[in-house]
Amino acid sequence: xxxxxxxxxSHYFLVGAGLGLAMLAVYGLLRLLGVKGEAATGLxxxxxxxxxxxxxxxxxxLASLYxxxxxxxxxxxxxxxxxxxxxxxxxxxxxxxPSMRITFLYGLLSVPLGLAGAxxxxxxxxxxxxxxxxxxxxxxxxAVLPAAATAVLxxxxxxxxxxxxxxxxxPLLNLFGLPRPAWFTDVRLVLPSYVxxxxxxIFGANTVILLAGIKNIPRHLYEAAEIDGAGxxxxxxxxxxxxxxxxxxxxxxxxxxxxMQVFTQPMFIDAPxxxxxxxxxxIYQQAFSRFRMGYASALGWWLLLVILxxxxxxxxxxxxxxxxxGERRR
Amino acid sequence: MTALRSAAGQARGVRWWARxxxxxxxxxGVSYALVTLGAAVxxxxxxxxxxxxxxxxxxxxxxxxxxxxxxxxxxxxxxxWNALPVSFTRxxxxxxxxxxxAMAAEILTVSLVAYGFxxxxxxxxxxxxxxxxxxxxxxxxxxxIPVFVIWKNLHGLDTYDPLTIGAWFAWGPAYVFMLxxxxxxxxxEMDEAARLDGANTLQIFALIMLPLIKPAILAIxxxxxxxxxxxxxxxxIYLNTLEKFPMVLALQxxxxxxxxxxxxxxxxxxxxxxxxxxxxxxxxxxxxxRYFIEGITMTGMKG
Numbered sequence: 001x002x003x004x005x006x007x008x009x010s011h012y013f014l015v016g017a018g019l020g021l022a023m024l025a026v027y028g029l030l031r032l033l034g035v036k037g038e039a040a041t042g043l044x045x046x047x048x049x050x051x052x053x054x055x056x057x058x059x060x061x062l063a064s065l066y067x068x069x070x071x072x073x074x075x076x077x078x079x080x081x082x083x084x085x086x087x088x089x090x091x092x093x094x095x096x097x098p099s100m101r102i103t104f105l106y107g108l109l110s111v112p113l114g115l116a117g118a119x120x121x122x123x124x125x126x127x128x129x130x131x132x133x134x135x136x137x138x139x140x141x142x143a144v145l146p147a148a149a150t151a152v153l154x155x156x157x158x159x160x161x162x163x164x165x166x167x168x169x170x171p172l173l174n175l176f177g178l179p180r181p182a183w184f185t186d187v188r189l190v191l192p193s194y195v196x197x198x199x200x201x202i203f204g205a206n207t208v209i210l211l212a213g214i215k216n217i218p219r220h221l222y223e224a225a226e227i228d229g230a231g232x233x234x235x236x237x238x239x240x241x242x243x244x245x246x247x248x249x250x251x252x253x254x255x256x257x258x259x260m261q262v263f264t265q266p267m268f269i270d271a272p273x274x275x276x277x278x279x280x281x282x283i284y285q286q287a288f289s290r291f292r293m294g295y296a297s298a299l300g301w302w303l304l305l306v307i308l309x310x311x312x313x314x315x316x317x318x319x320x321x322x323x324x325x326g327e328r329r330r
Numbered sequence: 331m332t333a334l335r336s337a338a339g340q341a342r343g344v345r346w347w348a349r350x351x352x353x354x355x356x357x358x359g360v361s362y363a364l365v366t367l368g369a370a371v372x373x374x375x376x377x378x379x380x381x382x383x384x385x386x387x388x389x390x391x392x393x394x395x396x397x398x399x400x401x402x403x404x405x406x407x408x409x410x411w412n413a414l415p416v417s418f419t420r421x422x423x424x425x426x427x428x429x430x431x432a433m434a435a436e437i438l439t440v441s442l443v444a445y446g447f448x449x450x451x452x453x454x455x456x457x458x459x460x461x462x463x464x465x466x467x468x469x470x471x472x473x474x475i476p477v478f479v480i481w482k483n484l485h486g487l488d489t490y491d492p493l494t495i496g497a498w499f500a501w502g503p504a505y506v507f508m509l510x511x512x513x514x515x516x517x518x519e520m521d522e523a524a525r526l527d528g529a530n531t532l533q534i535f536a537l538i539m540l541p542l543i544k545p546a547i548l549a550i551x552x553x554x555x556x557x558x559x560x561x562x563x564x565x566x567i568y569l570n571t572l573e574k575f576p577m578v579l580a581l582q583x584x585x586x587x588x589x590x591x592x593x594x595x596x597x598x599x600x601x602x603x604x605x606x607x608x609x610x611x612x613x614x615x616x617x618x619x620r621y622f623i624e625g626i627t628m629t630g631m632k633g
Binding site (some may be wrong): 012016043044048050055056057059089124125127138139142144157162200209213266267284287301311326 | 356357358361364365371374375378379382390391393394395401420427431435439442443445446447448449451455467468471472474475477479480482487489490494495496499500506517520560563567573574578581582585597601604605607608611612615616619633
């Protein structure tokens with residue numbers, strides 16, 4: 001094992017030193033070319049990111065686009081197949097639509113629900129409740145738990161036979177003669193199971209963000225509203241929510257983007273295939289279990305497209321409901 | 331009956347339960363109740379996780395559920411630690427190796443890059459910054475395969491190189507963004523005064539800028555620690571030898587080989603392992619809460 005550590009350690013320091021030298025070299029070169037000191041320093045400073053972008057982001061993006069039009073199994077060079085991969089996605093792959101469905105619905109359900117809950121909690125907590133620090137810590141705790149631990153914990157909590165959830169629910173279920181829900185095992189319950197797990201895990205982080213946002217709203221707005229005779233509900237809808245809308249917006253967008261790329265939790269849970277495989281997991285499986293890199297790349301580009309469209313949609317709609325302090329209206 | 335409302339909400343003819351002071355107490359009471367209920371919902375799974383980790387195998391499935399294990403089987407932790415062919419100590423060491431290396435490079439380069447974007451004018455700066463922001467929305471799935479091929483050609487497969495060396499390239503655009511915002515809040519007079527005293531760029535950076543944004547750096551440190559400690563996809567793609575696995579990957583291996591699909595997985599061991607993985611982060615959280623919460627509110631609010 002020491003060998004393994006040493007191998008990486010040596011490369012690590014080499015790269016670090018190399019980058020440092022490169023930054024100095026770039027600075028020197030730019031100065032030689034007559035670039036102003038400020039500009040040369042700036043460019044030298046951002047060199048790590050710039051190089052990283054070119055090597056690890058831009059080049060891979062272009063390569064991935066190319067690969068998506070090929071059949072590639074890493075062992076042999078890519079074979080051009082045109083749009084065959086994309087066609088397969090929509091016509092010949094029975095796992096594709098369920099995968100999109102579950103990923104999409106998961107994002108659409110878990111994020112808004114989580115945000116609504118977080119908003120409610122943040123509003124409650126913002127009311128000068130005693131010991132707010134403690135409440136904040138408690139609510140944030142699930143977000144600190146590693147996703148792997150959360151997945152394993154909830155798999156256990158939602159175990160149909162002995163999980164805590166079903167055990168707690170059983171008096172109620174017996175009352176109505178309902179069977180115990182087969183979380184994660186019944187195809188129809190897989191999505192709800194994931195949503196439940198996500199609600200517990202994420203809602204704390206959003207609560208904290210929204211709470212900070214609420215605390216940031218200038219007092220004088222509320223005072224002015226009260227003087228004008230506004231009651232609590234009016235203040236909520238006409239001061240709090242509008243002032244929070246940029247934060248809500250950002251959280252919503254990033255939340256959906258993140259939710260659609262969930263990877264860790266599904267890796268710990270064996271759910272039936274027909275329920276759909278989360279798209280990121282599906283791409284991973286196609287690439288590294290089946291070695292269908294071309295197809296996996298095509299799937300990746302489709303995912304990118306979907307995310308871009310979603311983001312665009314939310315941005316478009318934001319004009320209607322997001323209020324920025326410095327904006328001129330009408 | 332007429333109900334005249336005065337500022338105190340007390341007036342002739344207003345029913346006692348509609349009075350402002352009573353209403354306010356009721357609202358407060360309900361708020362407390364709801365907030366407490368929420369806290370219970372949040373905490374119960376934790377208690378259950380720890381409780382399960384200390385239960386004997388036979389007691390896992392009793393009904394009604396036992397909250398306090400009886401007997402308390404501390405041995406579970408030892409058994410779970412040694413359940414895999416490789417001791418969990420190795421997995422812990424691996425996780426520490428990856429996390430510390432990645433964190434160090436990440437924090438250093440991210441702050442340098444943010445400083446560059448914040449303080450210096452150069453051709454293309456704003457365009458490049460927008461590109462940086464755009465990469466924040468890029469799904470990892472897109473670059474995953476070509477990056478894998480790059481590492482394969484660099485003989486980095488089944489090593490820690492892909493998991494640590496990338497950090498030198500400021501691979502956290504959100505962190506760069508956040509630090510840049512912080513740098514922008516420092517008045518330029520500070521830089522100027524220092525330059526008049528003869529300080530060069532690096533000195534200004536290390537001795538003035540960094541200390542001034544220490545909370546932000548610590549917040550990023552915490553986020554970076556979390557990210558690397560919990561990272562599953564990287565190790566999953568690049569590591570093949572059990573001995574090299576970090577803890578989360580070991581847990582996943584455990585779950586697939588000893589617990590996947592079987593009738594009754596050893597939940598007590600799995601909860602024990604989950605707790606082991608979680609404890610360092612939870613401890614860090616309790617020590618440095620402020621920075622966790624600042625970190626997340628910064629990235630959440632500045633957007």
